[in-house]
Amino acid sequence: MYEVIVIGGGHAGCEAALATARMNHKTLLITGNIKNIADMPCNPSIGGSAKGIIVREIDALGGEMGKCADRSLIQMKMLNSSKGPAVRSLRAQADKITYPKVMLETLKSTDNLEILEAMVKELIVENKSVKGIILEDDRIIYSKVVIITTGTYLKSDILVGSTRTRKGPHGEKTSNYLSDNLKILGFTIKRLKTGTPPRIDRNTIDFSKTRVENGDSNPYTFSYDNDIYYDVDNQIPCHLIYTTPTTHQIINDNLNKSSMYGGLNDIKGVGPRYCPSIEDKIVRFSDKERHQLFLEPESIYYDDIYLQGFSTSMPVDVQEKMVHSLPGLENAKILKYAYAIEYDAIDSKQLKLSLETKVIENLFTAGQINGTSGYEEAACQGLIAGINAALKLENKEPLVLKRSEAYIGVLIDDLITKGIMDPYRMLTSRAEYRLLLRNDNADMRLTEYGHNVGLINNDRYNKFLLKKEAIKNLIKELKTNKINPTEMGNNFLRDLNTAEIKDSITLYDLLKRPEIKIYSLKNMFGKYSNDVLEQVEISVKYEGYIKKALKDAEKFNELDSKKIPSDIDYSKIKNLASEARQKLEIVRPTSIGQAMRISGVNPVDISLIMIYIKKEYFYDRK
């Protein structure tokens, strides 16, 4: 018998299964098609603003995505480097052949983990607790916990023009029964939608009409293992083009043929606001003369070029015209047509912060089924669901990351507390304390947790401790070493293009000057690695703001530590606004802080709850 069954082998499922197996729980990963393990059905990239930091966090906790991406990337960039330390983030072009291959190898070589190719029909539930699953061929498999990570495969429909086909991504088999079963079990089922652009044959593109977009010349990795696998000097470039007036004309002329604009009249799915289709962009921003498109290579092993920014649900003949109106693509051959996909998801407000469902015990969900969009968002939920499923099996408290600790904490809290309307994508602005949640310090924030649950091995942990020590030492050195107002001292400052001094100054204070970079002091601190130097530079330069953020976060966390009794009866609190009452009833927040973040729950409602807990709750319970 298995302890854990993971349904779905996408980015969430892989992380979940690896986590439980590595935490020594016998795990079965069930996938509809083993060839699609860790598939990237949409863009060939990993990371991006905020998302790149999530990958770093996954790595710090002992997840796989960062390592796997490092082994498969063909181009790497540090985004936002000029916009400040808090918002820097990595983005890679990942090879769509290599990434799934590396992930599958990892899964296969992991102890306690088996993979089964099958479709799940139903959950076995007794006394509101999950006991196993029934496959579509009626086989029964028992387990102690089940993690559902089905992505877009629940009752998915592929939409192209006026056609609707019951299929998964790439025309794969879809799961027809599981979402009905979930509905019967008490879950609210939502319909969401997303889309993907056409793929173009690289050999038919005239790249001379495009602008080359190269990777960064500095080497980077997602993983704190810091192993560089890609050829930094020979990265595969992307190319930039713009839509033309003809493109816009074609789209406007054929608008009613798009699935979303009348081609189909039964669309219920809500699409992501942050990833509109090209027809959406042209309708909603009609004053914009052109839209940016990126030509991204999917793999070095085949010819598909992903046309980022051009997702559409137009019929194929219109897609042909649209593509041929683009510069450089006049004679392009479309290898795969764009499509929109509609799928079922559950209401994430029915989950606990551990990602266990409130409806069925020992059942966890992660990824797109929870209403998110994006590989990274899925992977981090899979990891947390896996960790918490394992902790549950071990009768331990779940790992719940705070909003001030990780983007992962922000993401899960948002899902559970606020719920989602459209597919949720992580943005840096969703985090209150992004100066704390940086790309450079994910290891400092989370390695300890990863080690505690057993996903960070001793080697890696020791490396982390050494880095921590080095940071401490470097700060000490900066504070004790001074530059004196001698001729030599001032010559040194003049060379650095900074103001001369009359009194001696510590290197620590010197580093606070905006124009001073730690790399200009590097020859004094050659023994320290670049990531140590970077982290120290940030923590010195922005010390005041980091301290302030820490203080604010502490206050914030205090509200999160104000617990709301789990058996609170909201109907007994007089004068609660009915919208607030309903939402509180659904979310059942565990703390005042969480309650405050529920949309539709106003300050007034919060004070009523607090007054009630203070004055009447204990009385009511007697």
Add this chain to the structure above:
Amino acid sequence: MNDTIAAISTPLATGAISIIRVSGQDSIKIANKIFIGKDLEKVNDHTINYGHIYDKKELIDEVMVSVMKEPNTYTREDIVEINAHGSIASAKKILELLLKNGCRLANPGEFTERAFLNGRIDLVEAEGIMDIIESKTEKSLSLAINQLNGNTSNKIKNIRKKISDIETNIEVNIDFPEYDDIEVLNNDIIKPKLIEIRKDLNKLLLNSKDSQIIKNGIDTVIIGKPNVGKSSILNKLLDEEKAIVTDIPGTTRDIVEGTLDINGIRLNLIDTAGIRKTDDIVESIGVKKSISLIEKASLIIMVLNNNTEITKEELEILNKIKNKNYIIIINKIDLKKNINDNNLKNVIYMSTLENKGFDELKEAIIKMYELDKINTNDFSYLSSSRSISLIEKAIDSIDKSINLIDELMPIDIVEIEINKASELLGDILGINYKEDLFDQLFSNFCLGK
């Protein structure tokens, strides 16, 4: 919140009428127990009913009772208001009876708190109500009402919108860095926008400070040596304005000898007991005490005698007031001029006997405080000191963000201060939640509303 509260809603002073307000689910039932007249539980909603309040068989007062049923009331609960015609004593007696029959004495500001908690008013409005309660002149009443109309809220919302427009643009730049066709808000573009926002906030702050004057009046002290004519000046001012002369505590916690209305602005004439009676302030309490009065006051009116030379004590005081708002009255110009006024500024020549100089005095005050420029119609302000201090903090944050730009800090650091400003403005509007905010706010309310 399910108990019924009561309090005397009018000032504890002898006026034409006192109102005792009751709010809560049992308010009508309880009022009915002590009222002889129509059956209040059967009268129509929103009616005024004539009758008497009895304590058992003893007649307490002849009253009019308003019955207003929820939800169309101030607190959105059942409200009864008893208009009593008698003395403070009878109002207190009625309150006592209500408490005996099941009401709880309202905490300071609790009616407004309930109105707020029941969603009838937002925070800015709640603060405005506090101002209506305390408003003592016509202009400050219209100020308070103006605020209730959401005028101020709108101004703040507009400024906040300008800030969030910047925030949103920065966020788009950060979260979608690959889009080079979206305007990238770098520090050079943001700076002028921030300077404009700062201007808006400053205007609001200045207006708000004016509104403090409108609301609280100008604390004024009249000083001068014996027989210089202080009491006649004061009495003349007060008589003319028919101001109410009371001993109620003023905003400075000093005794307010009287208040007078200039252009709708209240002048609080502060003093220790009685310059009107003794007229010998410099002599009896000495220069030292005069100086401490000068420090407390916002406006000093120093009275000198046209007929005599300036004394050493007077010189000492003149020296003390030179950095304050002051007006010098040279009185008794009907007598021979012996004073050397060459070096004096802000001088008004006056004769109480011949009724000369009073208009000039008022003009001088109006000019000094630019009272004629305070226009309550086109005017947005925050009248509570909490809101004003929040605006000040928001300005500080905007200043800091501008400084950070000058220090070449990256945009994500600059944005921290911009966010802060937006959050502070949200605090004024009650959009963000702060735990103690409400306790703090509502304990600032006067009892009974």
